Amino acid sequence: MEKLRELLTNGEVIQDGKSAREFRDWYELADRARSIRNRYVHGHWEYLPLRGNEPVDFRAPAWIREKLGDKGVETMSLAAFEAIAFEMKEVQERFSRIRRKHGV
Secondary structure (H helix, E strand, C coil), X not given: CHHHHHHHHCCCCCXXXXXXXXXXXXXXXXXXXXXXXXXXXXXXXXXXXXXXXXXXXXXXXXXXXXXXXXXXXXXXXXXXXXXXXXXXXXXXXXXXXXXXXXXX
């Protein structure tokens, strides 16, 4: 991520202030998305529909659970899970728009 930021903001690819702000805003979202993605991709998921309002369980792998603290184990509703998925999709779509705009 840091190398990408350097490449795009060195003045050769993104040259105007508005586009630079757009990229910085995306970069902040992407950095957050990266940690979410890593936590969820390597974790263990369960869907327990009989549990009611919060049927989705997530447990981070043991090697990272201590570092995550309270975020190492989560219980959530389908709506909360969908909101996270939507956020991840939005980060990717914003990056695609930046790439198209700057020919990257």
